[in-house]
Amino acid sequence: MPPASGVLLTQRLLIRAASAPDAEPVALLRAAVLAEERWFLAAPDEVDLSPRALAQDLAMLDRRPNSRVFVGLRGDRLVAVCWLRGETLRRVAHQATLELMVSADQRGRGVGRRMLKHALAWAEGQPELSRLALSVMADNARAITLYRAHGFVEEGHRRGSVLEADGTLRDDLLMARGV
DSSP: OOOTTSOEEETTEEEEEOOGGGHHHHHHHHHHHHHTOSSSSOOGGGSOOOHHHHHHHHHHHHHSTTOEEEEEEETTEEEEEEEEEEOOSGGGTTEEEEEEEEOGGGTTTTHHHHHHHHHHHHHHTOTTOOEEEEEEETTOHHHHHHHHHTTOEEEEEEEEEEEOTTSOEEEEEEEEEEO
16 A cells, blocks of 8 residues: 555655646656557547646546546656546446556556556545446557456457557457456
């Protein structure tokens, strides 16, 4: 479980709750990951990646007891971000959707695992939450292995649900776990 300060320092990776000053580096990381056009549904031109919009989103999520955004930093460089976006409707407010992004040069170095563990520890301490859900590309074996190792199970397989620019159809998986 994270210390009371909400800061976890592990092997030079600082994980903490995101705040307004993180908006610009979060926007840059998100734009870089989305530009890969491989692991997420959105392309960079389909979402508002302005620091202003992200600062508003961070502030809004910080006010909700079932939501949080964590950033991972190596030195002063933001290398990962993890969103836990709680649902707003009463009947599903016990659930948050998880989204994890790690910069390309930090993948395979344990950053995603540490970010996920930190986010799960936070979620387990929130009485409002009892379920986390996510969507992952079915060919993202590394991410699927990570999620399964942390208790996520497949709840659905959407065949051909993602249409790539070249006409290729890809599948994605719906996964969830209790907290």
